[in-house]
Amino acid sequence: MSLKARCQPFARYVQAAKAEGYYPYFRPLxxxxxxxxxxxxxxxxxxxxxxxxxxSHDPRVMEAAARAMRHWGTGAGGSRFLCGNLVLHEVLEERLAAFVHKKKAVVHVTGFSTNLGAIACLLTPQDMILCDRENHASIFEGCQASRARLVPFAHNDVEAAAQKLASIKEKNPHSLVLLITEGVFSMSGDLSPLPELVQLKEEFPDLLIYLDDAHGLGVMGPQGRGTVAHFGMNSEVDFIMGTFSKALASVGGFIAADDEDVLEYLRHHSRPLIFSAALPASNAATVLGCLEILEQDPxxxxxxxxxxxxxxxxxxxxxxxxxxxxxxxxxxxxxxxxxxxxxxxxxxxxxxxxxxxxxxxxxxxxxxxxxxxxxxxxxxxxxxxxxxxxxxxxxxxxxxxxxxxxxxxxxxxxxxxxxxxx
Ligand SMILES: Cc1ncc(COP(=O)(O)O)c(C=O)c1O
Missing domain, CATH: 3.90.1150.10 (Aspartate Aminotransferase, domain 1)
Known part of the structure; x- marks a missing residue:
């Protein structure tokens, strides 16, 4: 089948929806x-x-973005690994880590590439990933790229996760297991049962927990510090991932953790970080502006x-x-x-x-x-x-x-x- 023949039925379906006035996506603002x-x-x-x-329309945030653009220009000119690593990126990493009560953070150019890069580079085909079925596509992409064994569990079903974890550990007692969930689920708006998931560590202390808090950051917890802060579980959650594309009014993403060695490894192995141009200064400054308001405006x-x-x-x-x-x-x-x-x-x-x-x-x-x-x-x-x-x-x-x-x-x-x- 030609590429055109493969794509045409879908293109026709979209054309018909547009002609009938039902097509709601890609509306130009x-x-x-x-x-x-x-x-x-x-x-x-x-x-x-x-x-x-x-x-995104707060004058203080807009001014911070404009100032940074005047200082550093519109683009970083390369990957952070090479010539695009700005002082501002490092300031932002420090501020983000402190904001979510973790020791270190690594900033990527989008939230999608944070999940993709982090999961893919940290896990190997010998590892296991316990993944909520409702997790974001970027998480599944990361899992696939890592080639670790993916074990999905029913959405927010702690019992199902516990059973699958027990079965993994029985068959592979020494394998590394990463449980991935979201703080606030982006379609249903429901919260992850984080305290119950964290309890699984009592029986399986080497279980690692990775929380994508794209929709919880800025919304949940004191001063919008996120779902982990909302539940008071900062030390129990090993990785907190967040995006700048929601409450932080920009684009970009980060992953924060207490283990500095793991983040150093990630910084040198996350492919989207090494092989994509760095976040423009204005986007980084936008996030810093938002964090400042969050910390000061009750x-x-x-x-x-x-x-x-x-x-x-x-x-x-x-x-x-x-x-x-x-x-x-x-x-x-x-x-x-x-x-x-x-x-x-x-x-x-x-x-x-x-x-x-x-x-x-x-x-x-x-x-x-x-x-x-x-x-x-x-x-x-x-x-x-x-x-x-x-x-x-x-x-x-x-x-x-x-x-x-x-x-x-x-x-x-x-x-x-x-x-x-x-
Ligand atoms: C839960 C979740 N994770 C990750 C992402 C990706 O974030 P970004 O828009 O920064 O690429 C999104 C965005 O839709 C999301 O909803």
Whole structure:
């Protein structure tokens, strides 16, 4: 089969969806004000962004980025390994390590490449990886590249993880086992059962735990220090990975740990770190600017939670089905893919920007509209969104009583593995 023949059916499917006005992805934003964006000359309220603290438009953060750009230029000019390692990267690593209460951190150019590079270079084909099925695609890519044996367990199912770990250890008592999970899951918005997972170390003290906290950083814990700080488990979690592309309003990623030898090895073996150009200075300075505000402004994170609680109550009142979310990510269960596309199109027409997630991001027939809120949302914007959602929920019959299959969505482990997550 030619390459064209392989790709054409999908291209036609996208073309047809565009022609019928249902295609919601890759929308070009003409301008952004953070909580509002302009698309095709229309201003919409954004309820899909991961910019949870609204830092991407904070004047202090923007000024820090501009200053760094004037000082170091727009690009680093090479990989960190060679000529692109800026003083700013090292300052940032120190600040990040302190922020998540670890000894050292290593910054990469994206969160994706952090997971890919770290997991791939630290593990070997002799090792085992216990992996939550709902983990991000970058984690699965890292696992695959490492060629370690991948042992997935049902989402957030500690019992299943414990059984699989016991079985691994029985057959391979000396093998290195890394358990990988996320702090806050990016589609369902639920939290990892970190204290229970950490307890597995009591029976298996050499178990290593790796937590991807892309969506927990800046959101969970005191001053937004993350899910590990939220549970007070800083010394029990061996690796904390985070991204700058969510609450830290930039791009980039890092991995932090207490074992300096392991991080020194990683710094010299993570292929995306060695073979990709370094993070531009403006992105590093953006993150430093965000950390400074987080450490000094006591209101930013509580305001986010105030909005989240208000929206959760509003969704309940409307009768929306939202699963186990306990965070600013609140999926609205729709079920049928076509219905989700129609709902998203109507939202757009009414002035609200949120996107549907369909298979393989979620299991077949379990489509959701992924909504996410920001600390900079104003009350009037939330009022408007709730009013639109209430009207459309009635029109599309997506309130709890109208829906078929919602029990499956609400049961644990509803999402698929290796999902194409946002
Ligand atoms: C859980 C998780 N890990 C890693 C990533 C990758 O982060 P980045 O956008 O920095 O590449 C994402 C982003 O979607 C994510 O949701």
């Amino acid at each position: 003409a301008q952004s004000w953070g909580t509002e964006v302009e698309v095709n000359g229309r201003r919409l309220i954004m309820i899909g962004s991961n910019d949870y603290l609204g830092f 209101d930013r994170v509580p305001r986010l939670w105030e909005i989240v609680h208000r929206v959760q109550a509003g969704y309940r009142e409307i009768g929306l089905v939202t699963g186990e979310s306990k965070t600013p990510i609140i999926p609205i269960y729709i079920g049928d893919d076509q219905k989700a596309f129609a709902f998203a199109r109507d939202l757009f027409e009414e002035g609200v920007f949120a996107l549907p997630a369909i298979f393989p991001a979620v299991p077949k027939g379990q489509a959701v509209i992924r909504t996410a809120y920001m600390s900079t949302h104003e009350d009037r914007q939330i009022d408007f969104v709730l009013e639109v959602l209430a009207r459309l929920a009635k029109k599309h019959r997506i309130r709890a009583d109208d829906l078929i299959g919602r029990e499956q969505f609400l049961s644990k482990g509803g999402y698929s593995s290796q999902s194409l997550r946002i």
